[in-house]
Amino acid sequence: xxxxxxxxxxxxxxxxxxxxxxxxxxxPIYSMTHLKDQRTTRCFIEARNNATFTVHxxxxxxxxxxxxxADVFVDGAMMAGTVIALDSPHTTHSFTGVRTSETSExxxxxxxxxxxxxxxxxxxxxxxxxxxxxxxxxxxRVGGMTLVExxxxxxxxxxxxxxxxxxxxxxxxxxxxxxxxxAGGAKMAYRCIDIDPPEQPYYMFxxxxxxxxxxxxxNHVDAKPKVAAPAAGPSGQKRKIETIVIDSDDxxxxxxxxxxxxRTKVKAERKEKAAGGTAGKVKDEETVIELD
Numbered sequence: 001x002x003x004x005x006x007x008x009x010x011x012x013x014x015x016x017x018x019x020x021x022x023x024x025x026x027x028p029i030y031s032m033t034h035l036k037d038q039r040t041t042r043c044f045i046e047a048r049n050n051a052t053f054t055v056h057x058x059x060x061x062x063x064x065x066x067x068x069x070a071d072v073f074v075d076g077a078m079m080a081g082t083v084i085a086l087d088s089p090h091t092t093h094s095f096t097g098v099r100t101s102e103t104s105e106x107x108x109x110x111x112x113x114x115x116x117x118x119x120x121x122x123x124x125x126x127x128x129x130x131x132x133x134x135x136x137x138x139x140x141r142v143g144g145m146t147l148v149e150x151x152x153x154x155x156x157x158x159x160x161x162x163x164x165x166x167x168x169x170x171x172x173x174x175x176x177x178x179x180x181x182x183a184g185g186a187k188m189a190y191r192c193i194d195i196d197p198p199e200q201p202y203y204m205f206x207x208x209x210x211x212x213x214x215x216x217x218x219n220h221v222d223a224k225p226k227v228a229a230p231a232a233g234p235s236g237q238k239r240k241i242e243t244i245v246i247d248s249d250d251x252x253x254x255x256x257x258x259x260x261x262x263r264t265k266v267k268a269e270r271k272e273k274a275a276g277g278t279a280g281k282v283k284d285e286e287t288v289i290e291l292d
Contacts, residue, residue, distance in 0.1 A: 015063025018205035047172040047209035076131030106176035113173035122162035138201040142192035150189040171211035
């Protein structure tokens with residue numbers, strides 16, 4: 001099991017870094033692995049329902065040998081991108097959502113995946129279905145850059161998964177927030193000639209996002225400690241009512257996660273009882289378990 005001590009993926013020899021911020025804070029990464037044959041570094045992060053996230057990349061100019069493009073794919077669909085020019089003074093690149101016009105944007109938001117029991121209504125795009133629950137930063141080598149007028153594309157609706165085929169590892173999906181006004185963006189953009197094919201990026205950072213429940217079940221993070229019911233106090237003493245709350249993310253659609261780790265509220269109450277003429281006896285402890 002990996003203890004979260006890092007918040008960025010990094011490939012030192014290429015001078016590339018990437019990270020995700022959730023509600024404005026860097027997300028801890030878990031179970032980081034380098035897949036050399038796939039030129040990919042992969043990790044897991046925690047997703048929380050309705051949380052907004054942003055995607056970030058950084059490069060070291062001295063490590064680059066050619067111009068590059070950094071494209072952001074979420075759930076298998078391209079959402080944003082930028083060109084990293086060799087002579088660019090900017091070394092950090094942030095993607096806060098999908099630009100729908102020069103002055104409007106829709107933020108990335110974690111949500112429950114949409115499902116259907118009608119296979120005809122489900123999304124059949126293999127790239128999207130296969131990459132549900134992932135945020136990817138794909139780096140490509142490019143050349144032949146020319147400036148063109150920037151185009152804005154209205155994103156398609158959220159993917160709909162076949163309930164019968166949905167993977168148990170998918171607890172969340174990404175949706176786009178309401179359109180908001182932002183500072184005016186660049187009117188021009190680069191058109192490039194790709195050196196690397198779309199299916200084989202020069203390098204890729206992949207963040208697989210899951211609920212806390214699934215991260216625990218799959219041993220990517222330590223399970224939260226269980227809180228035992230309080231021990232009985234001395235006979236004849238009134239005991240203050242205590243409420244113990246064990247938090248968990250019950251947004252997971254994984255049945256095993258719901259069975260093992262649903263939010264549980266435990267209330268223990270001790271009351272005085274006078275029975276059989278014996279004062280000071282205490283009633284056996286009552287435990288009430290409420291499942292949300």
